[in-house]
Amino acid sequence: MEWYSIMSLLFGGMVLLLLTGIPIAFAFLIVNMVAAYFFLGGVPGLIGVVTGVFTSITTFTLLPVPFFILMGELIFHSGLGLDAVNVLDKWLGKLRGRLSILAIIMGVIIGALSGSTIATCALLGTILLPDMLKRGYSKHMSLGPLMGVGTVDALIPPNALTVVLASLAMIDVGQLLIAGILPGIIMSGLYLIYVVAWAHIRPHEAPIYDVPHVPVKEKVMATVQYLLPLGFIIFMVIGLIFLGVATPTEAAATGTLGSFILALLYGRLNWDALKKSVVGTIKVTTMIFMIIIVSNTYGEILAFTGAASGMTSYITSLPIPPIAIVIGMLIVVLILGAFMETVAIMMITIPIYMAVVNAFGLNPIWFGVLMLIALETGLITPPFGVTLFVMKGVAPPDVTMADIWRAIIPYVIIDILCIFIVLMMPSIATVVPNLMGMK
Amino acid sequence: QALAAEVVTLKAVTAWPKTSSENKAFFIFTELVEQMVAKKYPGELKINYIGGPEAVKNTDQAQAAQRGMVDMVFTTNAYYLSVLPEVDAYKLSDFTPAEERTKGAYKYMNELHEKKGLYLLGRLGLSEKFYLYLKKPIQSADLKGLNVRVSPMYLQIIKGLGGNPVVIPPTEVYVALERNVVDGFCWPAVGIRDWGWHKQVKYIVEPGFYQVPNPLIMSLNTWKKLPKKLQDLLTEAASEAEKKAVAYFDQLAKDERPILIKEGLQVINLPAAEQQKFLKVGSEEGWKDIIQKNPQTGPELKKLLTKGS
Amino acid sequence: MKAFWALFDKLLNMMAALAGIILVFIVAAVCYTIGMRYFFRQTTIWIIQTTEYALLWIVFLATTWLLREGGHITTDIIYSHLSNKARDYLDAIMFIIGGLACLVMLYFGITYTYECITSNVTDVRAVTIPKSAVFIIIPIGSFLLTIQFFRMAWQRLVSARKGG
Ligand code: NA
Numbered sequence: 001m002e003w004y005s006i007m008s009l010l011f012g013g014m015v016l017l018l019l020t021g022i023p024i025a026f027a028f029l030i031v032n033m034v035a036a037y038f039f040l041g042g043v044p045g046l047i048g049v050v051t052g053v054f055t056s057i058t059t060f061t062l063l064p065v066p067f068f069i070l071m072g073e074l075i076f077h078s079g080l081g082l083d084a085v086n087v088l089d090k091w092l093g094k095l096r097g098r099l100s101i102l103a104i105i106m107g108v109i110i111g112a113l114s115g116s117t118i119a120t121c122a123l124l125g126t127i128l129l130p131d132m133l134k135r136g137y138s139k140h141m142s143l144g145p146l147m148g149v150g151t152v153d154a155l156i157p158p159n160a161l162t163v164v165l166a167s168l169a170m171i172d173v174g175q176l177l178i179a180g181i182l183p184g185i186i187m188s189g190l191y192l193i194y195v196v197a198w199a200h201i202r203p204h205e206a207p208i209y210d211v212p213h214v215p216v217k218e219k220v221m222a223t224v225q226y227l228l229p230l231g232f233i234i235f236m237v238i239g240l241i242f243l244g245v246a247t248p249t250e251a252a253a254t255g256t257l258g259s260f261i262l263a264l265l266y267g268r269l270n271w272d273a274l275k276k277s278v279v280g281t282i283k284v285t286t287m288i289f290m291i292i293i294v295s296n297t298y299g300e301i302l303a304f305t306g307a308a309s310g311m312t313s314y315i316t317s318l319p320i321p322p323i324a325i326v327i328g329m330l331i332v333v334l335i336l337g338a339f340m341e342t343v344a345i346m347m348i349t350i351p352i353y354m355a356v357v358n359a360f361g362l363n364p365i366w367f368g369v370l371m372l373i374a375l376e377t378g379l380i381t382p383p384f385g386v387t388l389f390v391m392k393g394v395a396p397p398d399v400t401m402a403d404i405w406r407a408i409i410p411y412v413i414i415d416i417l418c419i420f421i422v423l424m425m426p427s428i429a430t431v432v433p434n435l436m437g438m439k
Numbered sequence: 440q441a442l443a444a445e446v447v448t449l450k451a452v453t454a455w456p457k458t459s460s461e462n463k464a465f466f467i468f469t470e471l472v473e474q475m476v477a478k479k480y481p482g483e484l485k486i487n488y489i490g491g492p493e494a495v496k497n498t499d500q501a502q503a504a505q506r507g508m509v510d511m512v513f514t515t516n517a518y519y520l521s522v523l524p525e526v527d528a529y530k531l532s533d534f535t536p537a538e539e540r541t542k543g544a545y546k547y548m549n550e551l552h553e554k555k556g557l558y559l560l561g562r563l564g565l566s567e568k569f570y571l572y573l574k575k576p577i578q579s580a581d582l583k584g585l586n587v588r589v590s591p592m593y594l595q596i597i598k599g600l601g602g603n604p605v606v607i608p609p610t611e612v613y614v615a616l617e618r619n620v621v622d623g624f625c626w627p628a629v630g631i632r633d634w635g636w637h638k639q640v641k642y643i644v645e646p647g648f649y650q651v652p653n654p655l656i657m658s659l660n661t662w663k664k665l666p667k668k669l670q671d672l673l674t675e676a677a678s679e680a681e682k683k684a685v686a687y688f689d690q691l692a693k694d695e696r697p698i699l700i701k702e703g704l705q706v707i708n709l710p711a712a713e714q715q716k717f718l719k720v721g722s723e724e725g726w727k728d729i730i731q732k733n734p735q736t737g738p739e740l741k742k743l744l745t746k747g748s
Numbered sequence: 749m750k751a752f753w754a755l756f757d758k759l760l761n762m763m764a765a766l767a768g769i770i771l772v773f774i775v776a777a778v779c780y781t782i783g784m785r786y787f788f789r790q791t792t793i794w795i796i797q798t799t800e801y802a803l804l805w806i807v808f809l810a811t812t813w814l815l816r817e818g819g820h821i822t823t824d825i826i827y828s829h830l831s832n833k834a835r836d837y838l839d840a841i842m843f844i845i846g847g848l849a850c851l852v853m854l855y856f857g858i859t860y861t862y863e864c865i866t867s868n869v870t871d872v873r874a875v876t877i878p879k880s881a882v883f884i885i886i887p888i889g890s891f892l893l894t895i896q897f898f899r900m901a902w903q904r905l906v907s908a909r910k911g912g
């Protein structure tokens with residue numbers, strides 16, 4: 001069968017099932033079983049689907065997901081998150097859209113430095129979303145930044161994804177890690193500009209609520225009492241990575257421990273809060289992991305049947321100028337991003353892509369940065385995308401999938417804009433490594 | 440003109456992504472097969488390379504071959520120990536693949552494979568060795584106080600030498616080295632530049648130890664269904680590829696060392712007595728582990744794979 | 749029958765609670781291993797492996813409970829425009845198909861576990877353990893998922909008949 005027939009069968013079947021309202025994880029499961037039977041050689045394929053469950057989930061790299069969710073739940077249920085937001089209110093009383101701005105800044109710090117897009121989204125969603133909605137923020141102004149900012153993380157080191165990409169593409173890891181920083185800053189800057197602009201165009205979406213005048217002394221006291229302690233949690237994640245105590249994955253556990261200790265010290269850790277936090281974490285983790293398990297198999301079927309590489313080779317062999325090929329290659333990554341796991345996408349595309357990049361004599365670091373942005377954008381592109389599902393999982397029930405799709409679109413557009421900026425001005429990717437005397 | 444024979448297509452997967460250096464050995468094999476088929480039985484056999492771990496997860500590949508989902512797998516012993524624990528013994532072999540064929544080790548190992556529904560076509564094992572790469576220098580075969588990133592493959596030797604084994608995925612080794620979570624790691628002679636780790640370590644410790652086995656296996660069912668002439672062709676190609684792979688990776692390892700030194704790494708040549716101790720601990724701990732896990736077959740494997748004292 | 753479902757629900761709750769306990773345990777375990785390594789230069793190699801297995805167990809201990817609670821996310825584009833009765837029928841059909849998929853997972857889960865036991869399949873990481881000991885949670889979870897799907901399908905059929 002040709003790649004496009006397999007692709008459309010798998011994709012069509014998936015969309016059809018999703019429309020029936022069956023949970024996404026089970027829609028994937030059904031498609032996988034049927035496809036495995038027909039494309040992976042009958043019964044052996046079906047056994048492979050079941051045994052693959054074990055292999056895909058028992059991996060250390062997924063550990064930050066439950067840990068970050070638990071961290072977020074603890075901060076939220078202990079009331080520490082609300083206290084911190086209140087303090088910020090006292091300082092930034094009149095700044096429009098400040099919670100969205102806060103979301104982006106927190107996302108860049110925590111997400112970027114610890115490196116798990118999914119986990120960052122889950123953490124921010126749990127801590128900030130309830131407060132944002134309570135203060136009358138629109139879904140657009142609350143959901144959007146919380147999901148969008150996660151995609152900055154691959155651009156700012158440390159990041160496991162970058163290391164994998166560099167090793168697959170046989171380009172310098174250190175250079176690629178550094179090269180992402182400037183584009184990452186530009187991307188988060190664009191997010192901030194967007195949020196501030198939107199808050200001014202449509203003020204009712206990010207209402208300024210009345211904050212009584214507070215004397216400076218009280219502000220400082222409140223900061224010391226409620227804001228600095230959160231710094232302790234951030235230290236427990238990022239600080240411990242930098243001090244060489246923990247790896248980025250492990251640091252999620254120490255961060256959770258930090259939020260536990262803090263809640264305990266503030267006397268906010270009663271049985272009820274602990275129970276709610278754990279139950280909430282189990283819910284979201286199970287939901288996310290089920291989707292990761294099944295989409296993993298789905299991606300393997302695409303790889304095994306040759307559908308994914310068929311599409312990739314087709315695009316790269318089109319008789320069009322190099323720059324158009326590069327754009328085509330990035331579009332393929334965006335499309336595959338809708339239903340495949342990031343590392344799998346790299347394994348399929350990179351061998352073909354790097355051949356093209358080298359043949360055209362393009363700068364591999366520049367191309368690597370473009371790939372990173374495209375891969376991350378794939379995580380938030382509707383309709384599928386793990387980050388979107390994660391947000392649906394942590395959001396209150398009245399947030400529909402359609403709300404999430406609408407909210408994410410501006411951030412997808414900004415990401416694509418970033419791709420174009422780097423595409424047109426390669427020096428954005430290469431200037432920092434060059435300045436640091438690399439190469 | 441003879442009647443056109445039926446075309447046999449073998450679905451193959453490898454444990455590594457397509458372009459990785461390990462796969463080179465497999466492509467040496469497939470090229471040989473192609474040439475031989477073209478010469479002897481044009482159009483009768485084709486190897487269809489499906490892909491790496493993105494198509495079938497590397498720890499599930501041998502099982503996929505057992506069930507016939509794929510016909511051929513090029514992998515490393517670590518990825519199918521769960522099915523065939525004995526294959527781990529290959530890392531301790533004192534011989535080249537060709538020597539193993541003449542000494543009967545191949546035959547014995549294949550019998551073990553056949554019992555599990557697999558057929559051992561050959562061992563495209565790089566006669567390349569593992570090395571210990573460190574941030575801090577050592578003077579003796581004593582790793583006390585050092586945190587060393589390990590895989591199950593060389594866990595025993597690091598423990599035996601007194602080091603602290605640390606388990607972290609390869610993707611995090613770079614950061615772990617940079618931030619001193621670990622003081623070093625083990626890896627083959629070639630490949631650390633792919634991950635950029637050469638920027639984060641200062642020393643390569645001689646002696647190298649063990650070797651990288653990388654068996655090429657098939658589904659036993661598929662093998663049995665092949666006509667004798669194609670079986671012979673594959674066997675011939677495999678043993679030819681074994682020699683070529685050994686030579687190729689030997690050269691690669693030789694070329695690699697000057698590059699690493701140019702990148703600023705220093706070679707620590709342990710004193711002769713310490714080198715001996717290093718290797719002795721490695722071999723003893725390794726065989727202890729193998730024999731403990733395979734009490735019936737372990738001693739026989741040791742006899743077949745070691746030069747003996 | 750009522751007593752059976754009460755018992756079934758209780759079982760699901762207990763399994764979800766166990767998932768919660770495992771979660772807290774692995775947080776503690778990872779912190780412990782980090783602390784031991786940093787302060788005492790001692791490493792415990794089995795901990796990471798245990799946390800990896802724990803991820804699988806958490807999912808399959810809690811998934812049926814989550815299905816009952818309606819916690820697995822769905823897309824609701826067309827669905828929300830249907831009449832109650834049509835919704836019930838559609839749900840019933842889809843739940844039966846979902847149940848069948850879980851039944852397939854159960855069947856192959858059992859045969860694979862059996863294969864693991866009879867041919868001594870192990871899982872080799874820092875420590876080698878029998879694979880069946882960890883894998884077994886997949887058929888257990890699939891079994892409960894299957895029952896819960898068929899139960900929900902039945903509930904929808906009853907509701908559709910009442911509604912019509
Ligand atoms: Na990062």
Ligand code: NA
Nearest residue numbers: 338378381385
């Ligand atoms: Na997506």
